[in-house]
Amino acid sequence: MQSISPGGVPGNWNASPSPHIRSGATTRGLMRDVCVALTPALACGVYFFGWQSLRVVIACVVSSVASEYVYQKLAKRAVRVNDLSALVTGLLLACGLPPTAPWWLCAMGGVTAIVLIKQIFGGLGQNFFNPALGARTILMISWATFMTASMAAQPGVMTGVDTVSIATPLAMKYADAAQAPFSIGRLFLGDVPGMMGETSKLALLIGLAYLLARRVITWHIPVSFIGTALILFAIKSGSIIDGGAAGSPTQSGLYQILSGGLFLGAIFMATDYVTSPIHPWGKIVMGAGCGLILFVIRAYNPAYPEGCSFAILLMNLVTPLINRVFRPKMFGEQPAPAKPKEAKASA
Amino acid sequence: MSNPGAREYRFPGGFHPRDCERTKALTSSAPLTPFAPSERLILPLSQHIGAPGEPLVKKGDSLALGQVVASIKAYVSAPVHSSVSGTVVDIAPCMLPSGVAVPSIIIQNDYEDRWDPSVTPDPAPESRTPAQLRERIRAGGLVGMGGAAFPTAVKLNVPEGQAADTLLINGVECEPYLTCDHRSMLERTDELLDGAILTRVILGAKRVIFGIENNKPDAIKSIRDAIQRANIPDCTVAELPVRYPQGGEKQLIYAATGRKVPIGALPVTIGVVVLNVATTIQVSVTLRTGKPFVERAFTVTGRVREPKNLVVRLGTLVSDLVDACGGLEPDAVKLVLGGPMMGVALSRLQIPVTKGSSGIIALGLEDDIPDESPCIHCGRCTRACPMKLQTTMIDMYVRKRRYEAAKASGVMNCIECGACTYVCPAKRQLTQMCRVGKRMVPLLVK
Incomplete structure (x- = not known):
């Protein structure tokens, strides 16, 4: 009989539980898509801030991937550097650091993100903060002077780093409230001071389009995050386009959402699978919550002009709760029958 | 417009399996071919959901084709009939793919196919009462042939106080690779329609709906033409977009009727009874000819040299069927009984075809299952x-x-x-x- 089993050895068949066919989606593929989507934003950062700023990206990526490898080796866990999640963390971290960040600051960021925020809690999928964002916030608190120093964009100037640091659009608004330091167009293209990957909204939107087209993320978080912020700032200032009643164009809804790290956070940070809700309504609540917290920090705390990181981190913390509350109804699940309250009260 | 005037309902979740078309094309034009029963068959005494049967024969007994070999006492159960004529060689436990050892009758085939005298045709099943028809279905050992193997007579007995207004015939066959239901719909359209009409009488249902995915346009046309020829009222085909798992009972009911089966309830509570096409054909066969459930359509496909659709006696060893299809390709590494999504991987080929098994698929290394990695909560x-x-x-x-x-x-x-x-x-x-x-x-x- 020819049909015994491969190699004629009986009982050597592959046996595993069903299903026996799988889709082509892989963790590595998803992470690679995120890397591709981040490329335009980082490329714009390097273009506007000069070649020297590329070393921020390299330092972040190398430190993140190396930390992951070394930690997994030392902890005797399976080395999963190949899933590219540490690469994504490195790139996201670079996006959130100033182009002037010294290499040791980047390395501190990489180690903090991977070891302190991700691996200590069990590795991929177990962290409750977005690693890159958590690390960035720790750096922000620990080395505020390095973190807030930005530099003027020098499009096309491929020289060394200009040591003169200048304030970001959001920090500027308090110094000169009467007129906007940057036009909406410049804010959109990214020709403004800021962090490596946050300045060009155009590049970030290209990344968003790619992520949506590849079905890596859904629209819920970015749209509800940016939308909530836009509406709240527009209501406060009375205008979407210009300063309106508040008298300052920097307070308008559009200026606010195009400034700072809002787009970067809404598209790449708040949508992190591990630390954001799973179900559609939960995602909308997450995005709206981020928008609200960001608005409160930016609008009511003059000492701290940028609130995106804290907004997302705070919503990361309530993600498990959101997942519980916004559980979708099972197929065929009936609405819970009204409890006979009165009968109980009288008893 | 496929279903004029009908609203399209889309059940939640699901996906379009990749390679669904390519894998079905291996056998979708392979006609149902009778497979001559082998010398030795293994007939498990329990091939259904419910209480197992008690053997009625002993070692050395002579058997007729269609003779009851396992009786039933419990309500939710189905008798087993000899699928060939011959001799009982032994009664021994046989390990089924589920991992459960079931008492089984090993039969030596005498190649005469002598029918048991109890097998008598019924010239006019239409004139019987629903209870009489149900009894005949029960005696014929019918169970759901889509995989779950639930006794059909029990399913068709609508509980007191409930009524079924819709009979839904499940011709979705949403699993990749499998095509035996597709071929049955094409080649046995008249019996399918007859079984559906008889079942409608048993249920006292108003309408019959055939649920078929639109990747089987020839089957849809064949059934629509037959309905038109016979001028059957309240009998329609719901042409459904390809979406796995549309063949799931609750999913199909929603897709075809827009009704949701409540959690924990049976479909009949919302007036629907679902029957697989193969089962429906068997209803016609059993009610008209009296022949019990002794054979079924079975797809042999994947990494075999000549993929085929065979009509197979119950108890035939899968290894015999693979041999009849030219044997395995050298790179076959996994054998799946049933569809690739819900079927069971076999540790050996020497297992019998039972009432609920619809095919064997040999898979190659390209379908090797990758190792697990941590959940990233992508949703x-x-x-x-x-x-x-x-x-x-x-x-x-x-x-x-x-x-x-x-x-x-x-x-x-x-x-x-x-x-x-x-x-x-x-x-x-x-x-x-x-x-x-x-x-x-x-x-x-x-």
Whole structure:
């Protein structure tokens, strides 16, 4: 009989539980898509801030991937550097650091993100903060002077780093409230001071389009995050386009959402699978919550002009709760029958 | 417009399996071919959901084709009939793919195919009462042939106080590779229609709907033409877009009628009874000719040299069928009994075809199952779940043995369709964890 089993050895068949066919989606593929989507934003950062700023990206990526490898080796866990999640963390971290960040600051960021925020809690999928964002916030608190120093964009100037640091659009608004330091167009293209990957909204939107087209993320978080912020700032200032009643164009809804790290956070940070809700309504609540917290920090705390990181981190913390509350109804699940309250009260 | 005037209902979750078209094309034009029964057959005495049968024969007994070999006492049960004429060689436990050893009758075929005298045709089943027809179906050993193998007579007995207004014939065959239902719809259209009409009489149902996916346009046309020729009222074909797991009972009912089966309830509570096409054809055969359930259509496909659709006697060894299809390709590494999404991987080929098995698929290395990696909470499993369960949570709870929490997350409502595992980028065994949960919860959670 020819049909015994491969190699004629009986009982050597592959046996595993069903299903026996799988889709082509892989963790590595998803992470690679995120890397591709981040490329335009980082490329714009390097273009506007000069070649020297590329070393921020390299330092972040190398430190993140190396930390992951070394930690997994030392902890005797399976080395999963190949899933590219540490690469994504490195790139996201670079996006959130100033182009002037010294290499040791980047390395501190990489180690903090991977070891302190991700691996200590069990590795991929177990962290409750977005690693890159958590690390960035720790750096922000620990080395505020390095973190807030930005530099003027020098499009096309491929020289060394200009040591003169200048304030970001959001920090500027308090110094000169009467007129906007940057036009909406410049804010959109990214020709403004800021962090490596946050300045060009155009590049970030290209990344968003790619992520949506590849079905890596859904629209819920970015749209509800940016939308909530836009509406709240527009209501406060009375205008979407210009300063309106508040008298300052920097307070308008559009200026606010195009400034700072809002787009970067809404598209790449708040949508992190591990630390954001799973179900559609939960995602909308997450995005709206981020928008609200960001608005409160930016609008009511003059000492701290940028609130995106804290907004997302705070919503990361309530993600498990959101997942519980916004559980979708099972197929065929009936609405819970009204409890006979009165009968109980009288008893 | 495929269903004029009908609204399209889309069940939640699901996906279009990749390679569905390519894998079905291996056998979709291979006509049903009778497979001459082999010398030796193994007939398990329990091939259905419900109480097992008691053997009525002993070693050395002579058997006629269609003779009852296992009796039934319980209500939810089905008798087993000899699928050839011959001699009982032995009665011994046989390990079925489920991992359960079932007492089985080993038969030496005498190649005479002598029918048992109890097998008598009925010239006018239409004139019988529903109870008489149900009894004949019960005696014929009919069970659902789509895989679940639930006794058909029990399904067709509408409980007191309830009424079925719709008979839904399941011709979806949403599993990749399998085409035996497709071929049966094409080649046995008249028997299919006859079985549906007789079943409608038994149920006292108003309408009959055939649910078929639009990747089988020839079957849809064949059935529509037959309905038109015979001028049957209230009998329609619902042409459904390809979407796995549309063949799931609850999913098909929603897609074809827009009705949702409440959690924990049977379809009949919302007036629907679903019957697989193969079962419906067998209803016609048994009611008209008196022949019990002794053979079924069976797809042999994948990495075999000549993929085929065979009509196979129950108890035939799968190894004989693979040999009849030219044997396995050298690179076959896995043998799946049933569809690739819900079928069971076999550890050996020497197992018998039973009432609920619809095919054997040999898979190559390209379908090797990758190792699991950590869950990244992407939510694809919950989006693919046709029951809208929180699969990521169930996976975590079951692995941590938190069965109360798994139950609260709805694990008992899992239909084990495999959609979550199919879409998982981390390649986690989510369906298997749901299965574990479904077995453990009744044991450990009060």
